[in-house]
Amino acid sequence: MKTQQQYYQQYVNFIKALNPVAVPDAPATDWWVKANGIGGIASGIDQDIYTFRQNIFPQYASGNALDKFLASYNLQSRSAGTPATGYCSLADVQTQDITIPVNTELSISNNQYFVQQTTVVIGGSLGQIPIQSSNTGAGQQLANGTELTLTEPIGSIDKLVVISMNEGAGKESDPNVRYRILQAIQNPKLGGTKQDYITWATSQPNITASYVAANILQTGILSIFVLSGTNDPDVILANPYAYNRTTTDPDIQIVQNYIETQRPINDNALVSTTDTQIYSEPTINVGVILIQNLTLDTLLPEFNNITVADLIRREVRRAFISTPLYGTKIGNNRYIRLSDIVKSVDTGLSADEGVYAQILVDRTIDYKGSQDNIPINTSIQQDNNLFLIYDIEYQAINVYVMV
Numbered sequence: 001m002k003t004q005q006q007y008y009q010q011y012v013n014f015i016k017a018l019n020p021v022a023v024p025d026a027p028a029t030d031w032w033v034k035a036n037g038i039g040g041i042a043s044g045i046d047q048d049i050y051t052f053r054q055n056i057f058p059q060y061a062s063g064n065a066l067d068k069f070l071a072s073y074n075l076q077s078r079s080a081g082t083p084a085t086g087y088c089s090l091a092d093v094q095t096q097d098i099t100i101p102v103n104t105e106l107s108i109s110n111n112q113y114f115v116q117q118t119t120v121v122i123g124g125s126l127g128q129i130p131i132q133s134s135n136t137g138a139g140q141q142l143a144n145g146t147e148l149t150l151t152e153p154i155g156s157i158d159k160l161v162v163i164s165m166n167e168g169a170g171k172e173s174d175p176n177v178r179y180r181i182l183q184a185i186q187n188p189k190l191g192g193t194k195q196d197y198i199t200w201a202t203s204q205p206n207i208t209a210s211y212v213a214a215n216i217l218q219t220g221i222l223s224i225f226v227l228s229g230t231n232d233p234d235v236i237l238a239n240p241y242a243y244n245r246t247t248t249d250p251d252i253q254i255v256q257n258y259i260e261t262q263r264p265i266n267d268n269a270l271v272s273t274t275d276t277q278i279y280s281e282p283t284i285n286v287g288v289i290l291i292q293n294l295t296l297d298t299l300l301p302e303f304n305n306i307t308v309a310d311l312i313r314r315e316v317r318r319a320f321i322s323t324p325l326y327g328t329k330i331g332n333n334r335y336i337r338l339s340d341i342v343k344s345v346d347t348g349l350s351a352d353e354g355v356y357a358q359i360l361v362d363r364t365i366d367y368k369g370s371q372d373n374i375p376i377n378t379s380i381q382q383d384n385n386l387f388l389i390y391d392i393e394y395q396a397i398n399v400y401v402m403v
Contacts, residue, residue, distance in 0.1 A: 001046045007039035058181045066177045073184050076258070079172040079205030081136030082248060085116070086165025088148060089126035090157065096123045098157060105151035106131065106160060111140060113148060129160060137170040166248060169228070172205045179208065192264035200262050201226050201271070206251045211325040222269045225325060226255055233318050236391075243321070243391060247273040272384040279320065279374060279392040286312055286345070287402040296399060309399040312345060319344035320392045327376040335373035 002010075012035050015024040024031035058069045067078055088106075090098065097120055104115040112134035121127030131148075133140035142148075146162040180203050187199040194212045201210035201224050209227040216223045227245040230236060236243040256271040263269050288308075296309040306314075319341040327334040 002043060004036070004039040004043040007042040008035045011035040011038050058178060058185070061178065062174045066174055066181070069181050070177065073181060075180060075184055076204050076254070078177055079169070081171045082169045082206070082250060083133040083136050084140035084142070084165055084168035085130070085132045086142070087163050088129045088131050088160035089163050090121055090129075091147065091159050091161050093126060094121070094123055094157075097121065098123075098127075098154065100127075100129050100154065100157075100160075104154070106148035107151065108142070108146060108148050111135070111142075113140075126161075128163070131160075131162075131165075133168055137168050139168075141165050141167045167244065169206055169248075176206070176208060180204075192267055197222070197224050197259065197263075197269065200259050201255050204251070204255045204258055207247065207255060209245070209325075220268055222267055224255070224259065224269055224271045226252065226271060226273055227325075228273075233322055236321050237314055237318060245274075246385075270384060274325065274385055279396055283396055283398050284316065284341075284374075284392075285398045285400065286316065287400055288312065289402050296401060310394075312399050313394045313397045315345040316341055316397050317392050317394070328373075330373065334376045336376060337373050 012025045012031075015022055015031055015035075022031070023029070024035060026032060058066065061069060069075075070077060100115055100119045100121065102115055102118045106113040106115070113131050114134060116130040116132050119127060119129045121129070142162045142165050144162055144164060147159050148162065149159050150157065183199050183202050187195050190196055197212045198210045201207055206228050207226045208229060208231050211225045213223050213225070215221065226247045228247045228251065229243065229245040252271050252273060256269075259269050259271060297307055320336060322344065323336050323340060327336050328340070330337075
């Protein structure tokens with residue numbers, strides 16, 4: 001969307017191109033008046049088109065316009081965000097029992113936390129004290145071992161130590177709200193199909209993906225597995241560390257409650273998520289043939305100075321995070337197929353009209369590993385979550401030059 005000044009300048013440049021000796025930007029001249037008039041009208045039309053698109057088409061909407069679409073299609077309101085939750089312990093073992101009251105305030109820098117329930121730490125132990133951040137957002141999560149200061153010491157206890165903490169979430173983003181609206185429009189309810197359950201699940205705040213499978217947990221139970229966080233591989237790949245898409249318990253419960261109001265009466269549906277499992281061994285070896293005089297350390301200025309080796313590692317990781325939740329069934333087990341990784345790498349290196357294809361003489365990637373395909377562990381956890389591979393660390397990918 002161009003501003004009045006931008007249209008003004010475009011008109012002035014056009015006049016100068018037609019008549020090099022003209023001075024159309026001289027104040028108070030006819031050209032100057034016309035340029036400003038045309039700029040004002042054109043930018044006004046642009047603004048009207050933008051407003052029209054926001055209020056008529058959800059795929060172009062943002063902010064308040066999206067909130068109106070949520071209400072129009074009877075969808076769950078935008079999530080205001082969730083706090084970070086976790087557990088702390090005493091810093092040192094005490095000989096006597098210590099009572100930590102509910103709402104005890106804790107802090108570090110500008111982040112504030114509080115104890116969720118009164119907890120008695122038995123003498124001789126460090127205890128597990130449930131805490132929650134006062135604010136919402138991912139920035140509230142703390143690393144294990146972080147010390148939190150008590151606003152008011154309890155006896156000699158003036159600090160607690162974080163032993164585990166789940167990530168919070170900020171206000172639901174426009175892209176996620178837009179995704180939920182489009183899912184509802186494109187997939188009208190049909191009466192309990194697989195797609196219906198996916199649509200119902202992803203219509204709820206913070207849920208960005210859903211997968212449905214029968215008889216995974218037990219016979220007669222329809223499992224709806226949900227994931228949070230982005231589904232955009234490029235966003236995930238921008239983070240060099242494993243991207244955790246596990247959904248929080250409160251969001252799982254919201255989806256469960258909503259599906260109970262929608263599901264057919266003869267379906268037994270259980271909503272759960274997947275616990276992150278990172279593939280780390282054995283190492284996946286990738287052999288490549290490079291153009292003469294290039295090495296794996298050669299820089300590619302047109303792609304943010306990424307090395308050839310890191311470019312290939314990125315595409316191997318893309319294959320992992322893009323694989324369907326349950327992988328590919330081969331016999332009685334499920335796998336991430338090496339052929340899918342080869343395809344992803346080949347496609348990734350050939351992107352943008354062959355910018356990367358010139359790096360390799362032959363883009364046939366040679367994989368060497370201890371097994372033909374990578375098994376997906378589908379063990380069931382106590383909380384009914386599946387323990388699945390859906391990411392890989394760069395350290396588990398070895399890229400070498402083939403002779």
